[in-house]
Amino acid sequence: MHLNILHKYWKTAAMAATSFVGDSPLFLLDYLLRFLRVAVLLSIWRTILAGKGEVSGMTMESVLTYTLIAEVFAEQLSPRTGLDLAIWNGSIATRFLHPIGTFEEFASEAFGKWILGFCMFSLPLLAFSPLLGVNPLPESAEAGGLFILSLTLAISVGLAIEFIFGALMVSLELNMWALYQIRGAVTTLLSGALLPLPLLPWRIGDAFAWLPFASMASAPLRIYTGTGEALQLIAIQAGWSVILWPVAHFLWRASRERMVSYGG
C-alpha cells in the first residue's frame, strides 16, 4: 500500500527526469558551461585568498570546498519546481485535474530533474574535484552526517519559499519574470550560495545568517566545511521550516481560488 502511494511520486519524478534528454545529447553542453563556471569561481577564490591565511574563520581550503559543494548541490540549495512557470503559462489549470496533490506533484518533478543533474553534473564534478585541487570531503564524518540532515531542512525551507512566492505571484498579480529575477538575485546573495556569509564586509553576513535564505544554502555548507555551529544552524533551519510551511499552505489556499487561467 505504502509502495503504491510512493509509486505515483516516483513516476512523476521519472517523467520529469527523462523528458529533457529525449531530443539530443547536445543538452550536455549546458553542463559543460556549468563546469567552466566552477573552475572560474575556484580560481577567483585562489586569487583573492592567496597568502591571507584564515579569514573570518575560513581557510582557503574550506572556502574551495564550500564553493565546490555549493555547485554540487546547487539545485537542492535553491530548489525551483516550475510552479511560477505553470502559473504564468496557464498549465497550472490542468495540474489541478491530476490525481496527485499540487505540492507533491511539483516537488516530485523537481526531484526528477535533480536526479538528472546529479548524474550528469554533480557526480562528475565530485569525481574530478581532485584535479581541480579541491578536497570534496566534509570536515569530519559527524559533519557529513549533520550535513545530510541540514540539506534536508534546506530543501524543506527552499520548497516552502517556492510556494510562498508562487502564492504571492497570484495574490498580488505580480509579473512572473520580474519576480523570478528579484528572487534569483536576492536569494543568490543572501543565501550564501555564491559568497560565504562570513566573508562579507562590515559583518553583514552575521545578520543575513538569521534570514530564511541563509537556511537554504549557507547553513548546510558551513556545517559541511566545519565553519559554523552545526546545532545552532540546524535549529535555525528547523525553526524556519516550522514557520514557513504553514505560511505557504495558508497563502496557497487563499490565493489558488483567485487564479484565472487561459491557455496551458
Next chain:
Amino acid sequence: MEGDYRRSTIGQLFRLWKLYGTMDLMFMTRDLKLVLTYYISDVISNTASVSATLLLAERFDGIGGWTKFQIVFMLGYATAVSGIMWTFFNYNALHISRRLGRGQLDHTLIQPQPIWMALLTEGFTPFSSSAILVPGFVLIIWATAKLSLTVTPAWLAMAALNLVASSAVVLAFSFMWGSIAFWAPRAAEEISSSAVNLVHQIKSIPLDGLGPLLVGGLMTALPVGFVAWYPCRYLVGIDGSRWGGLATPLAAAILSTLAAWVFIRGIKHYGKTGSQRYSNFGHRR
C-alpha cells in the same frame, strides 16, 4: 544605385528603431504597476549581480591587482554592456535559441524584410531597459572621477568603441551557442540562456591570476574576458600597451564572423527541416 540602396537600408533601420522605441514607450506608459515592477526588478537584480564582486572588493580592499574603484569601473562597464544588450536585443533576440527552439523563427521569416534587419530592430526597448543602462553609466562616471582618469576625446572614443565591441562579443557568443537549437530545438532551447548567464556571472570578475589555460579559454572558446575585464584593463590604465584598446574590437569582428557563419549554416538546415515544434497559435509543443 548602390548608394541609394544603402541609404534606404539605413533609413529603414532607423524607422524600425523609432517604431519599436515608440511601442516600448507605449508599453511603459500603459500600466504603471507593471512598469514599476519591471523597473524595480531590473534595478534589484542588476545591483545584486554586481554587488557580490563589489562586496568582495570592499572586504579585501580590491581583487588581485585591481583597486576598489578599478573594480567599480569594471562593474559599471559590465552593467553598461548588459544595458546595451537589453536595449537592442530584448524579446529573445539575444536569447536566440528560445526563438529557434520554439519554432518562432517562422514569425521572422514571413516578414517582408531581411532576417538580420528584423533581429537588429525588433528587440529595441530603450525605455524599459534604461534601468540597466543608466546605473551602468553612473558607476563608470563615479569610478572615473575617483580614479582621476584623464578623459580625452580619444579615450572617450576608445571607451565607446570597446563598449560596442564587448556587446558584439556577447551577441556573437549567444548566437554561436544558440544556433545549436537549429539542430536540437528541444534540448538546446535554453542554451543561449546558459551562455548569456555564464557571461552574466563571470563578466564582472577580474580574470588576472586564473592561469594561462583558463584565461586562454575565456578569451577564445568562451570569450567572457572581452565583455569587461580586458577592455577595462586598458581603459583604467592597468594595460599600458599601445594597441590594448583594439584587441576587443578585433575579437568582436572575428567572433561576429564566426557566429554569422554558424547561424547561416543553421538557417540552411532549418530550410530543409523546418520546425517540428511550431503550432499555429505560436506556442511550442
